[in-house]
Amino acid sequence: MHFVVCLKQVPDTSEVRIDPKTNTLMREGVPSIINPYDAHALEEALALRDKAGGKVTVLSMGPPQAVDSLRKAVSLGADEAILLSDRAFAGSDTLATSYILAQALEKIRQEQGIDLVLCGKQAIDGDTAQVGPGIARRLDIPQLTYVIKVDWIKEGEIQVHRKLEDGREVARAKLPALLTVEKELNEIRYATFPNMLRAAKYEPLVWGADKFHLSPAEMGLKGSPTSVSRIFAPPGRTGGEQIMAIDDPGSAAISLVGKLFQQNIIMVHPIARGGRD
Amino acid sequence: MRAVEEFDVIVVGAGPAGLAAAMTAVRNGMKTIVIERGEFPGAKNVMGGVLYTQPTSRLIPEFYQEAPLERPVVEQRYAFLEGDNAFTAGYRAPAWADPPYNAHTVLRAKFDRWLAKKAEAEGVLIITETVVEDLLYKGDAVVGVRTGRAEGDVRGKVVILAEGVNALIAKKAGLHTQLGPEHVAVAVKEIISLPREKIEDRFCLEEGQGATLELLGGATAGMIGTAFIYTNQDSLSVGIGCLLSEMVKRQANPNDLLERLKAHPFVRKLIQGGETKEYMGHLIPEGGYKAIPKMYRQGVMVVGDAGMLVNGIHREGSNLAMVSGMAAGEVAAGAINSHDLSEQSMKLYQDRLKETFVLKDLYKYRNSAHLFEENPQFFTTYPEILSGAAREFFTVDSMPKADKQKKIWKMVTGKRAKGDLIRDMWKLWRTMG
Ligand SMILES: Cc1cc2nc3c(=O)[nH]c(=O)nc-3n(C[C@H](O)[C@H](O)[C@H](O)COP(=O)(O)OP(=O)(O)OC[C@H]3O[C@@H](n4cnc5c(N)ncnc54)[C@H](O)[C@@H]3O)c2cc1C
Numbered sequence: 128m129h130f131v132v133c134l135k136q137v138p139d140t141s142e143v144r145i146d147p148k149t150n151t152l153m154r155e156g157v158p159s160i161i162n163p164y165d166a167h168a169l170e171e172a173l174a175l176r177d178k179a180g181g182k183v184t185v186l187s188m189g190p191p192q193a194v195d196s197l198r199k200a201v202s203l204g205a206d207e208a209i210l211l212s213d214r215a216f217a218g219s220d221t222l223a224t225s226y227i228l229a230q231a232l233e234k235i236r237q238e239q240g241i242d243l244v245l246c247g248k249q250a251i252d253g254d255t256a257q258v259g260p261g262i263a264r265r266l267d268i269p270q271l272t273y274v275i276k277v278d279w280i281k282e283g284e285i286q287v288h289r290k291l292e293d294g295r296e297v298a299r300a301k302l303p304a305l306l307t308v309e310k311e312l313n314e315i316r317y318a319t320f321p322n323m324l325r326a327a328k329y330e331p332l333v334w335g336a337d338k339f340h341l342s343p344a345e346m347g348l349k350g351s352p353t354s355v356s357r358i359f360a361p362p363g364r365t366g367g368e369q370i371m372a373i374d375d376p377g378s379a380a381i382s383l384v385g386k387l388f389q390q391n392i393i394m395v396h397p398i399a400r401g402g403r404d
Numbered sequence: 405m406r407a408v409e410e411f412d413v414i415v416v417g418a419g420p421a422g423l424a425a426a427m428t429a430v431r432n433g434m435k436t437i438v439i440e441r442g443e444f445p446g447a448k449n450v451m452g453g454v455l456y457t458q459p460t461s462r463l464i465p466e467f468y469q470e471a472p473l474e475r476p477v478v479e480q481r482y483a484f485l486e487g488d489n490a491f492t493a494g495y496r497a498p499a500w501a502d503p504p505y506n507a508h509t510v511l512r513a514k515f516d517r518w519l520a521k522k523a524e525a526e527g528v529l530i531i532t533e534t535v536v537e538d539l540l541y542k543g544d545a546v547v548g549v550r551t552g553r554a555e556g557d558v559r560g561k562v563v564i565l566a567e568g569v570n571a572l573i574a575k576k577a578g579l580h581t582q583l584g585p586e587h588v589a590v591a592v593k594e595i596i597s598l599p600r601e602k603i604e605d606r607f608c609l610e611e612g613q614g615a616t617l618e619l620l621g622g623a624t625a626g627m628i629g630t631a632f633i634y635t636n637q638d639s640l641s642v643g644i645g646c647l648l649s650e651m652v653k654r655q656a657n658p659n660d661l662l663e664r665l666k667a668h669p670f671v672r673k674l675i676q677g678g679e680t681k682e683y684m685g686h687l688i689p690e691g692g693y694k695a696i697p698k699m700y701r702q703g704v705m706v707v708g709d710a711g712m713l714v715n716g717i718h719r720e721g722s723n724l725a726m727v728s729g730m731a732a733g734e735v736a737a738g739a740i741n742s743h744d745l746s747e748q749s750m751k752l753y754q755d756r757l758k759e760t761f762v763l764k765d766l767y768k769y770r771n772s773a774h775l776f777e778e779n780p781q782f783f784t785t786y787p788e789i790l791s792g793a794a795r796e797f798f799t800v801d802s803m804p805k806a807d808k809q810k811k812i813w814k815m816v817t818g819k820r821a822k823g824d825l826i827r828d829m830w831k832l833w834r835t836m837g
Contacts, residue, residue: 158443158444317553317554318553319553319554319555319556320531320534320551320553320554320555320556320557320558321409321555323531323534323553324409324529324531327529327530327531328529
């Protein structure tokens with residue numbers, strides 16, 4: 128099977144130390160890391176490959192320095208790494224980024240097939256959670272977001288557990304599919320020494336804008352309509368009620384419909400009520 | 405199974421000693437790997453620090469054209485503190501602001517990283533975030549190192565230990581004994597950010613130039629050690645280091661010493677308004693010549709701080725590290741080329757070092773550690789005498805100068821008897837002269 132992991136290099140916000148006395152940020156030498164959620168996506172891909180066989184390719188869009196994260200992925204056991212890097216990509220928002228990544232994935236799909244694409248649920252430097260779903264939509268493949276467990280994967284199908292706001296959902300999808308993953312999905316492995324050696328010498332493939340099919344209007348600043356006007360934490364959702372339907376779906380349905388009527392969310396049409404008008 | 409890769413030279417530690425050794429080995433055609441436990445080379449480094457141009461140029465000619473350096477040092481100053489007072493002396497040479505320079509201030513996190521990139525460009529393989537746990541033996545012969553990673557044995561012909569002051573691997577290999585508290589200094593340091601112009605104004609510097617200030621006497625509360633302030637581009641390195649044995653004796657805490665220093669009237673104004681960006685601590689091996697461990701055995705050499713190669717009196721360490729690394733790199737290549745990895749073959753490394761300033765300087769000061777330990781007056785009474793004499797000398801109070809000189813001499817002999825003074829000067833001359 129062919130697993131492709133999309134990963135982003137981000138500044139390590141946990142390494143920005145706080146000076147205990149002045150409470151200021153100490154930024155000296157803050158390293159870049161693989162976006163933590165993406166690291167779990169990679170781990171899952173590696174674990175699935177180790178079980179099911181096949182290969183893991185990592186794909187990243189970013190500046191030339193992002194090879195560091197790709198090498199790191201190779202040190203953890205990825206088989207191949209591709210960096211999408213071009214001045215023309217600079218300034219891409221989530222729309223343009225998912226376009227560029229999807230076009231690169233399309234090329235990989237045509238050349239060697241893809242069974243599963245894995246992404247982190249979001250990047251810690253933007254927190255949008257839009258790129259994974261954007262890719263799935265463009266590739267026209269099923270997406271399973273917020274994955275916390277992969278039950279199994281076999282030829283043509285996968286079953287996972289998704290984390291919902293309260294509770295979890297067991298979902299199945301046809302392959303190829305795209306997952307976006309949560310941190311609790313797995314524990315990240317330590318690199319073996321031979322893989323560290325391989326990574327130190329590894330030269331990732333670098334694809335510029337001329338290496339795959341792209342339309343200039345959809346990438347970089349031109350392809351990025353987003354403008355951020357304000358950043359804030361949204362208020363938590365309030366109210367609502369849960370009706371558990373696992374043990375007795377029948378009475379749960381009756382109770383649900385009853386409540387919908389009570390709150391006038393659905394109404395009985397006068398004709399159905401037997402009225403004459 | 406992948407075939408197990410074998411290296412000619414394995415270097416443990418990517419500080420200046422290890423990187424110099426690795427670059428030299430690669431230049432001599434050796435397949436070389438450096439294994440570093442930090443996230444990147446320099447990540448854990450604490451050096452003050454002053455980097456000396458000439459020794460560094462021996463490794464990379466004209467490195468100053470591209471290396472990330474802070475400021476060329478044009479002035480070196482000393483201040484002997486006594487109470488709130490200070491006796492200062494120094495030397496300034498504007499020509500040191502231009503090539504070929506004498507020294508630069510550096511931040512090692514940046515410099516070591518750059519040096520490592522240079523080494524990689526020349527063909528050195530550097531593996532980070534990996535701890536070497538022990539040497540690998542086949543019978544008695546060293547055949548590589550064991551790392552803390554899975555499938556972590558690495559095969560090599562010669563191992564160069566450049567692991568810094570703690571020297572755990574050297575100890576395991578019987579090349580290093582446990583350091584006593586009289587052999588190491590504990591140093592703490594802060595990086596305090598300040599605008600460039602403020603730094604230049606406060607230290608009377610032209611744009612871009614740098615200065616060093618070492619503080620003695622009261623600065624270390626009379627303990628054997630020094631405090632320092634070095635100018636970086638937009639920060640100051642402010643630190644203090646004292647012999648561990650002294651700290652233990654006085655139950656002193658390095659953080660308190662640093663805070664005390666920062667509050668001293670002579671220092672306070674220099675750092676005023678600055679913001680502490682980083683705080684770090686480290687050991688400095690200061691045992692001197694007599695504490696140098698055995699530096700070689702079959703297939704192994706010890707370089708830099710791991711071999712106690714620090715000249716505390718002249719604040720030199722990184723240069724001794726690089727020069728010893730280069731010597732070891734050459735000897736390793738020679739030994740491998742002549743298929744002789746015996747202990748005798750490695751001994752050549754020590755013989756070479758004896759011909760360089762590294763061991764010559766340390767030999768010259770071989771008695772200094774002992775001298776200062778046995779004669780604490782050099783760090784207590786003498787700064788007081790200097791300060792007191794200067795105070796009298798500069799105080800204008802209508803006393804005739806001849807009387808004043810007598811008064812000064814009386815003050816001096818009051819603090820230290822004439823016979824002791826002569827003996828002290830003789831001792832100092834004998835060890836340092
Ligand atoms: C506060 C302070 C100020 C100083 N000021 C100056 C100055 O102004 N000028 C000067 O020339 N010198 C100065 N020195 C001394 C100088 O820093 C050292 O002499 C020099 O760094 C020694 O270089 P090294 O390569 O031997 O060791 P280090 O620079 O200590 O490097 C050793 C490396 O080995 C790695 N390592 C250790 N054990 C292992 C292991 N088991 N496996 C893998 N990796 C390992 C460490 O992570 C480290 O990166 C100062 C030191 C201190 C502490």
